[in-house]
Structures are given as structure tokens and as C-alpha cells.
Amino acid sequence: MDISTAAASAKSASLRLAAVGTAEKNRALEAIADALEDNGSDIVAANEQDLENGRESGLAAPLIKRLKFDRKKLFAALDGIRSLVELPDPVGRVLSARELDHGLDLYKVSCPIGLIGVIFESRPDALVQISTLCLKSGNAVLLKGGSEAAHTNRILASTIAQASEASGIPPGWLQLAETRADVDRMLKMDDHIDLLVPRGSNEFVRHIMENSSIPVLGHADGVCHVYVDAQADAGMAVDIAVDGKCQYVAVCNALETLLVHAGVAETFLPAAKAALEERGVQLRGCERTRAIIDAEPATDADWKTEYLDLILSIKVVESLDEAVGHINTHGSGHTDAIVTADAGAAERFMDGVDSGNVFWNCSTRFSDGYRYGLGAEVGISTAKIHARGPVGLEGLVIYKWKLKGTGQIVAPYADGTRSFTHRPLNGR
Amino acid sequence: MDISTAAASAKSASLRLAAVGTAEKNRALEAIADALEDNGSDIVAANEQDLENGRESGLAAPLIKRLKFDRKKLFAALDGIRSLVELPDPVGRVLSARELDHGLDLYKVSCPIGLIGVIFESRPDALVQISTLCLKSGNAVLLKGGSEAAHTNRILASTIAQASEASGIPPGWLQLAETRADVDRMLKMDDHIDLLVPRGSNEFVRHIMENSSIPVLGHADGVCHVYVDAQADAGMAVDIAVDGKCQYVAVCNALETLLVHAGVAETFLPAAKAALEERGVQLRGCERTRAIIDAEPATDADWKTEYLDLILSIKVVESLDEAVGHINTHGSGHTDAIVTADAGAAERFMDGVDSGNVFWNCSTRFSDGYRYGLGAEVGISTAKIHARGPVGLEGLVIYKWKLKGTGQIVAPYADGTRSFTHRPLNGR
Numbered sequence: 001m002d003i004s005t006a007a008a009s010a011k012s013a014s015l016r017l018a019a020v021g022t023a024e025k026n027r028a029l030e031a032i033a034d035a036l037e038d039n040g041s042d043i044v045a046a047n048e049q050d051l052e053n054g055r056e057s058g059l060a061a062p063l064i065k066r067l068k069f070d071r072k073k074l075f076a077a078l079d080g081i082r083s084l085v086e087l088p089d090p091v092g093r094v095l096s097a098r099e100l101d102h103g104l105d106l107y108k109v110s111c112p113i114g115l116i117g118v119i120f121e122s123r124p125d126a127l128v129q130i131s132t133l134c135l136k137s138g139n140a141v142l143l144k145g146g147s148e149a150a151h152t153n154r155i156l157a158s159t160i161a162q163a164s165e166a167s168g169i170p171p172g173w174l175q176l177a178e179t180r181a182d183v184d185r186m187l188k189m190d191d192h193i194d195l196l197v198p199r200g201s202n203e204f205v206r207h208i209m210e211n212s213s214i215p216v217l218g219h220a221d222g223v224c225h226v227y228v229d230a231q232a233d234a235g236m237a238v239d240i241a242v243d244g245k246c247q248y249v250a251v252c253n254a255l256e257t258l259l260v261h262a263g264v265a266e267t268f269l270p271a272a273k274a275a276l277e278e279r280g281v282q283l284r285g286c287e288r289t290r291a292i293i294d295a296e297p298a299t300d301a302d303w304k305t306e307y308l309d310l311i312l313s314i315k316v317v318e319s320l321d322e323a324v325g326h327i328n329t330h331g332s333g334h335t336d337a338i339v340t341a342d343a344g345a346a347e348r349f350m351d352g353v354d355s356g357n358v359f360w361n362c363s364t365r366f367s368d369g370y371r372y373g374l375g376a377e378v379g380i381s382t383a384k385i386h387a388r389g390p391v392g393l394e395g396l397v398i399y400k401w402k403l404k405g406t407g408q409i410v411a412p413y414a415d416g417t418r419s420f421t422h423r424p425l426n427g428r
Numbered sequence: 429m430d431i432s433t434a435a436a437s438a439k440s441a442s443l444r445l446a447a448v449g450t451a452e453k454n455r456a457l458e459a460i461a462d463a464l465e466d467n468g469s470d471i472v473a474a475n476e477q478d479l480e481n482g483r484e485s486g487l488a489a490p491l492i493k494r495l496k497f498d499r500k501k502l503f504a505a506l507d508g509i510r511s512l513v514e515l516p517d518p519v520g521r522v523l524s525a526r527e528l529d530h531g532l533d534l535y536k537v538s539c540p541i542g543l544i545g546v547i548f549e550s551r552p553d554a555l556v557q558i559s560t561l562c563l564k565s566g567n568a569v570l571l572k573g574g575s576e577a578a579h580t581n582r583i584l585a586s587t588i589a590q591a592s593e594a595s596g597i598p599p600g601w602l603q604l605a606e607t608r609a610d611v612d613r614m615l616k617m618d619d620h621i622d623l624l625v626p627r628g629s630n631e632f633v634r635h636i637m638e639n640s641s642i643p644v645l646g647h648a649d650g651v652c653h654v655y656v657d658a659q660a661d662a663g664m665a666v667d668i669a670v671d672g673k674c675q676y677v678a679v680c681n682a683l684e685t686l687l688v689h690a691g692v693a694e695t696f697l698p699a700a701k702a703a704l705e706e707r708g709v710q711l712r713g714c715e716r717t718r719a720i721i722d723a724e725p726a727t728d729a730d731w732k733t734e735y736l737d738l739i740l741s742i743k744v745v746e747s748l749d750e751a752v753g754h755i756n757t758h759g760s761g762h763t764d765a766i767v768t769a770d771a772g773a774a775e776r777f778m779d780g781v782d783s784g785n786v787f788w789n790c791s792t793r794f795s796d797g798y799r800y801g802l803g804a805e806v807g808i809s810t811a812k813i814h815a816r817g818p819v820g821l822e823g824l825v826i827y828k829w830k831l832k833g834t835g836q837i838v839a840p841y842a843d844g845t846r847s848f849t850h851r852p853l854n855g856r
Contacts, residue, residue: 015756019779098801104790106800113812114782194812213641215813236835243837328443350830351447354542362532362833371841372534372829373526373850384541384622385643386814389829401800401817402778405790407664409671413799422801 001175003182007142007192009172011115014140016170018112022089028167029132033081035163036128039155040074046151047124054148069124069152077128080376084136087375090393091138097425101418103406105425110397112138114194117186119208121200122146127156130197131174133378135164137396142193144177144186187212195396197379202306217395219382221306221332222252224364227323227349229340230263236361237268237339238275241312243363244337246279250308252380253335253357253367257303257313259323262288265316269293272314281310288316303330320345324352331355333382335367335389356382356389429603431610435570435620437600439543442568444598446540450517456595457560461509463591464556467583468502474579475552482576497552497580505556508804512564515803518821519566525853529846531834533853538825540566542622545614547636549628550574555584558625559602561806563592565824570621572605572614615640623824625807630734645823647810649734649760650680652792655751655777657768658691664789665696665767666703669740671791672765674707678736680808681763681785681795685731686742687751690716693744697721700742709738716744731758748773752780759783761810763795763817784810784817 001009036043047069054064095108116139120126127145134141145153157176165171177186186193187208196216198208206220226244228237244255260268265288273283273293284302285295295314302313303326317323320338327336337359338349350358357367367390369377374392381387387395412418429437464471475497482492523536544567548554555573562569573581585604593599605614614621615636624644626636634648654672656665672683688696693716701711701721712730713723723742730741731754745751748766755764765787766777778786785795795818797805802820809815815823840846 015752015780015782018782019776100794100799100801104794111779210641213638215643215811233835239835239837243839247837247839247842324443346832348447350828351539352443354443354446355828357829357831359831360833362831362836363838365838366528366532366831366833366836367829371528371838371848373528373848385826388826398813398816400778400783401785401795403785403787403790403794404774405788405794407661407667408790408794409667410675410791410793410799411671414675420799420801 006175010140010175011192013170013172026085028164028169031163031167046155067122090397099423107402115140117193117196119144122148124152140173142175222334223332225336227259227338230261231342232339234268284313286315289314335364434603438568438603439620441598441601454513456592459591459595474583495550518825527851535830543568545621545624547572547626550576552580568601650762651760653764655687655766658689659770660767662696713742717742763792
């Protein structure tokens with residue numbers, strides 16, 4: 001199917017899917033999990049073909065690893081779908097209710113967004129996860145996966161579409177795009193696609209963000225900071241720095257830059273250096289850092305770099321304000337932490353840093369939908385509107401205003417013969 | 429000041445403004461109202477100069493009317509500011525609170541968006557209203573008004589900036605752009621401007637939406653429908669159609685297209701024609717409409733046209749589904765109503781119509797922030813994310829996640845030696 005036809009078909013299905021009830025959506029999710037399990041051998045075989053093609057064409061080892069969709073990954077995906085069934089439906093929640101006048105009641109009710117465009121690189125598990133998140137939240141989805149995973153994506157998408165449609169979900173709600181040209185056209189489809197969710201490398205996400213006027217839910221960089229305040233417990237600060245940098249180095253909420261108040265630099269930096277170098281971390285410091293400990297010199301480029309590697313930049317600052325200014329200038333609005341015993345300083349830091357996640361006395365690695373207890377994670381957003389930080393299912397819904405009257409017209413309110421009561425209904 | 433410098437200055441001020449407390453913002457709003465009142469003579473004199481220039485350059489009468497900022501409009505603006513003081517602060521609200529583990533508490537807290545770019549045509553009252561809404565919600569603002577109102581805008585902006593800054597608001601939070609080239613540059617400033625709020629004609633708003641990758645809060649068209657269902661009370665439907673079309677013809681929530689179920693067309697249409705033509709409304713109908721009543725023939729273009737005039741298009745449909753399909757195809761996602769005695773049909777209509785405002789048995793003219801009881805209206809949005817329909821102050825805020833720990837690192841949770849409690853705090 002041509003991409004325009006596919007998008008129009010998905011958009012049309014989205015309008016019917018918006019009215020499908022919770023029980024029906026949950027039944028469809030269970031049917032999807034069962035069908036994926038039943039088709040397990042074919043899915044794994046399709047993936048083995050993609051893996052073989054990938055090895056033949058010389059795909060790098062980390063890409064092969066991401067491309068892999070074996071029984072273990074399949075079972076993890078099935079667990080994900082089955083726990084999604086247990087989550088409350090994000091659609092149909094009454095967010096506020098107000099009587100405007102007797103017999104004229106206004107309800108603000110959550111509803112699906114419409115058609116979500118999902119563009120991801122080679123990980124096939126992303127296809128399963130995001131399409132079932134879209135279904136649970138009543139959205140249609142137009143998917144474009146990496147061409148390396150073409151066979152796997154095709155069988156996953158057709159299994160999900162068939163099982164859900166047999167279970168009563170409006171046909172056409174899930175569409176698969178396959179070519180690079182399709183992506184370029186998707187980025188311009190602001191008449192059909194309501195939200196883009198890109199998954200992949202920083203460069204990939206940045207390309208999507210810069211080339212579409214459709215809103216994007218996601219993040220490109222994660223340049224995360226820990227600021228060690230004048231009143232920091234040095235031991236706690238070392239533990240938080242080591243965890244942030246080393247616990248999982250290749251992720252967006254890993255620590256990239258350490259900011260150290262001049263008043264604690266002499267005691268903190270040698271302890272931090274010992275602990276970090278023990279784990280193989282290479283340090284890059286500003287002049288003042290290098291006057292206290294041995295480190296490579298940091299350049300201006302370091303302050304904006306997401307290493308995703310065992311490298312850490314360090315800067316000594318004179319004040320909390322300087323730290324906040326540095327973060328707001330060089331950071332990416334992802335996750336930034338302060339270590340301090342001073343509650344007032346912590347509040348100033350958390351109010352002043354313009355990031356989706358602002359932490360006090362804990363590791364930046366906590367910014368994650370699972371750790372936050374969101375139940376399911378759509379992604380982490382560094383946008384400034386709609387949804388920020390780890391985004392659960394609520395990032396895939398919006399609301400509409402339902403006004404239920406008994407024949408009211410505006411004229412008598414406009415000429416003053418009637419007036420509004422504006423009374424909350426049911427305490428909302 | 430150059431527009432880039434102005435934007436950078438406002439962005440920088442926005443970071444400090446985010447931490448300013450409610451009492452301080454309210455004091456500044458009162459200071460602004462007092463200063464505008466004190467400068468009333470100079471403001472009215474500046475406006476008279478704009479009006480004179482406008483008349484000399486042959487500005488059309490409706491534009492002159494919008495340009496006018498006399499004592500009456502000034503007092504209305506002052507009332508608006510003083511009632512804004514009474515509204516609750518949208519910033520700092522705890523939207524959810526969850527214990528992740530003992531001594532590790534997560535708070536989702538509302539916060540300002542940052543720098544709002546406001547682009548409006550010739551109405552100077554829009555400058556006062558939107559800049560004070562931004563201040564109340566802790567946002568900095570970069571304003572570009574119509575060049576016809578240059579003198580009025582300058583004195584209003586400088587009065588507001590001086591009074592608020594003297595009252596302790598971070599300097600630079602309000603900036604005024606003046607040239608058309610500035611607008612083009614604002615549309616590209618996605619590094620500084622977080623949200624655009626355009627106010628003006630449909631063409632103007634559409635131009636802004638189509639030429640910027642910055643999110644836009646607003647609406648271009650308002651092609652609103654009333655669907656008269658098979659189970660409609662014909663008298664109620666006539667009243668709602670007349671009010672929707674005639675109560676105020678030049679506004680976005682006015683009725684433009686009437687959809688009539690075939691089963692009631694024979695009784696409803698003659699009654700509607702009589703009532704509408706009595707008020708001077710010209711009717712344009714589909715073939716089936718014209719088989720029942722006299723009307724001009726409607727073309728395909730009519731179904732997508734916002735007349736903003738005493739013209740109404742009418743189409744006979746076979747079913748509720750056809751009505752919903754017509755609205756989702758030709759409407760603008762603004763406000764659409766059903767008239768019916770059948771509650772099930774009403775729910776199907778309200779769930780199926782993909783508009784920000786979906787009404788049952790009342791006039792489309794109710795979709796308005798004041799009538800909804802929002803307290804202050806930022807605008808009406810037809811976007812599908814962030815904020816939809818009439819938008820109050822909450823459309824100018826987003827949230828950040830504050831995580832308050834006591835030294836926690838992720839490692840023990842990742843290796844399974846500790847687990848999360850994920851317990852709601854204070855019932856939220």
C-alpha cells in the first residue's frame with residue numbers, strides 16, 4: 001500500500017478506535033500476545049534471516065545485538081503486553097466536571113490523540129511495545145522500522161494487525177511503512193499524523209525533530225549533570241557520581257558532567273578521582289580542576305558532549321547560580337541532580353534548572369518510566385509542552401470538552417437575562 | 429535591541445522568573461494595573477496618533493475599530509489584570525507524588541514553559557492581556573504587534589515592563605519586536621521560543637502555523653457544525669441553529685454548516701428556513717435540501733468554508749455516522765454539536781467527532797474560556813497535543829519531575845538487592 005493511502009486508512013481507523021471500550025482493547029491485547037506466542041517459530045525464523053543478511057552486509061556487532069529478536073526477547077515482549085492489559089485505560093477519564101448552569105454540564109474527558117507516527121531503527125521489540133501502547137491508548141499507528149529488520153517487522157506487524165482486527169479493532173489501525181522515502185513523506189504528513197515518536201540514536205532523533213512540523217515526543221541528547229554543592233556530603237556525592245557515570249554507560253540518563261563547588265573541590269575531587277578511575281573512567285577537567293587533580297584538559301566542546309562512554313567532564317564553579325547557569329546553557333533539559341545537605345539550596349537548584357527531571361541527593365539514573373512507577377514507558381521527552389521526562393500512557397492521550405445541555409443557547413447569557421453558575425460537579 | 433539579543437535576554441529572564449513566588453507575581457500585576465491607569469492619558473494619546481495614521485493611510489473601518497484603545501478598553505484591560513490577581517497560581521501545583529522507596533520521593537510539579545512568542549495583529553488590548561497571563565504563569569514573553577499600533581504597543585510594553593521590573597520581576601522578561609523581518613526570525617527561533625501564541629485573522633494564524641517548527645497554541649479556522657439527529661426536538665434544533673449562526677456572526681465558534689438527518693428534514697428544514705431567513709441568513713443547500721426548501725446550491729467548497737457572515741450551508745445525511753464522517757472530513761476540529769433526545773446517539777457523536785469541543789443539545793457559541801469558567805483565556809486551540817479547546821492559564825504551564833533522595837544510587841535496584849515501593853504520597 002502507498003504511504004499516503006496507508007496514512008489515510010490509519011487516520012480513518014483512528015476515529016473509530018477512539019470510541020472502542022476498555023474491555024475490547026484489553027481483549028485485543030491478549031489476542032495479540034497469544035498470536036505472537038503462536039507465531040513464535042516463524043517470527044524467530046524471520047529474524048534469523050534478517051540477522052544473516054545483516055552479518056553478510058557487515059553490520060556492526062552492537063547493531064546485530066539490537067536487531068536480534070529471539071525467544072527471550074519475544075517472551076519479554078509478551079510480558080510487556082500482558083502487564084499493559086492490567087494498567088488502567090488512559091482514555092475516558094473525567095479530568096474536570098463543572099456545571100455551567102442548571103442542566104448544562106461541562107466535562108473535560110481524556111481521549112486518544114489520533115494517529116501516531118513511530119519511526120525507529122533496528123530494534124524489532126520497539127515495534128511490539130509502541131504499537132501495543134498505541135492500542136491501549138486508542139491511537140492508530142503508522143510504523144517505520146529499520147530496513148535491516150524488514151522480515152521481522154513484517155511478520156510482527158501482520159501478526160499484531162490480524163490478531164487485533166480479528167478481535168474487533170477497526171481494520172487499518174496499524175500500518176507498516178518500509179522505505180526511506182516513506183520516512184521523508186511521513187515527516188510532512190501534518191494533515192494525518194498528530195504526533196511523531198522517534199526511537200534510535202541521537203542523530204536519528206535530531207534529524208526527525210529538525211525536519212518535521214509535526215510535534216515530536218522524544219529526546220535527542222542526554223547531557224546530564226551532577227552538581228556537588230558547598231554543603232554536600234562528599235562520600236554521598238562520590239557514590240552518586242560513580243553510579244551516574246558507570247552503572248550503565250550507554251544510556252541517556254547517564255552522568256556526563258560533574259560541577260563542583262569551589263568550597264568542596266579540594267576534598268571531593270581526589271576522592272572522586274580515585275573511585276572513578278578505579279572503574280576505568282577517563283577524566284577531563286577545567287583549569288581549576290586540573291590544579292587539584294590530574295585530568296585531561298576539557299575544551300568548550302566537552303560541556304555539550306554526551307559521551308555515552310567512560311569519560312567524564314569536570315568543572316569547578318563558584319556558586320549554585322553558576323552551576324544552574326552552566327546546566328541551562330550547556331545541558332539538554334534531560335536530568336540534572338544536586339548533592340547537598342542544604343534544603344534551601346536544593347529547592348533553588350530544582351526550581352532554577354530548566355530540565356524535565358531535577359534531582360536532589362540521588363543518581364541521575366533514576367529518570368526512567370519503570371523506576372518512576374509509570375507502568376509503561378512511551379519514551380523520555382525533552383520537549384517543553386505536552387509531556388516531559390519519562391512519559392507513560394498519558395503522553396499518548398489528550399482531552400476533549402463535552403458539554404451536555406438541554407437546549408441552551410448563548411443569547412440570554414450574552415444579554416444578561418441568564419447567568420452562569422460555574423459550580424464544580426462531584427467535587428472535580 | 430536586536431531581536432536575537434531580545435530573545436536571549438527574555439529566555440534568560442524566564443529561567444529566573446520560573447522561581448518567582450505567587451505573592452511577588454501578584455504584586456507585580458497590581459503594579460502594572462496601577463501604572464497603566466496612571467499613564468492612561470499618555471496611552472490614549474499614543475493610540476490616537478496610531479488611529480490618525482491609520483485613517484490617513486486608509487485603514488478599513490473594522491481595522492480601525494480593533495486598533496482603538498480608549499479609556500473604556502483601558503478600564504476593561506485593568507479589570508482583566510485585577511481579576512487575574514485573584515486566580516490561583518498555575519505554577520507549583522503538585523500533580524502527583526509517589527514514594528519510590530523509603531527516603532526517595534518523586535513529585536510531578538507544574539512549572540512555566542519558558543519563553544512565549546506572541547504575535548498579534550492590530551488589537552493593543554491583546555498585548556496587555558497576553559503579557560499579564562504570561563507573567564501570572566511565570567513565563568517570559570516576546571511580543572510582536574501590528575505595525576499600525578506601534579505607538580500604542582510601545583507605551584503599553586514599556587509601562588508593563590517598567591512597573592513589573594520595579595516590583596521585582598527579573599528585567600528583560602518582556603520584549604517588544606517591531607518589524608516584519610522580526611516575525612520571520614521569531615518563527616525560526618526554536619532554540620529560544622518554547623511556544624507561539626498567534627492572535628489574528630485565519631490567514632495570519634495559518635501562516636504562523638505553516639512556517640514554524642515551534643509548537644503553536646491557537647486555531648486558524650472555526651468551521652463549526654450542528655447535526656440535527658433523527659431523534660431531535662425540531663424547535664430546540666431551530667433555536668440552537670439560529671443562536672449558533674446569528675448571535676455573533678464574526679466569531680470562530682459560530683455555526684457554519686447544518687447537517688440534518690433525512691428522517692427529520694421534511695419537518696425541520698422549513699421551520700429552520702423561516703427562522704433563519706427572518707434574521708437575514710442566506711442558505712446554501714445540497715440537492716436533497718433543495719428538494720425540500722428553496723436555497724442556493726452548495727458547492728464542495730462550501731463544506732470547508734468559515735463564512736463569518738450571515739450564510740449557512742445545509743446538508744441532508746442518512747445517518748449519524750455520515751454526519752460524524754462529514755465533520756471529521758470537512759470540519760476544523762473546533763466545536764461541533766448534536767441535537768437529539770437519544771443519549772446513546774449523543775455519546776456516539778461526542779466520542780466519534782474529533783474536535784476539541786463536542787456538544788449535546790446546546791449552541792456551539794458556548795465554547796469560550798469565560799463561559800467554561802476558566803477564569804482567564806489564553807486562546808482556543810485546535811492542536812491535538814498539550815491543550816485543546818478554550819485554554820486557560822494551565823495551557824501556559826508544563827511540569828517537571830522533582831526527585832528528593834537521601835543518597836540513593838541505581839545499582840542496588842538494578843541488581844535486585846533493593847526494590848521500589850511505588851507508594852502514593854498524600855493520596856496523590
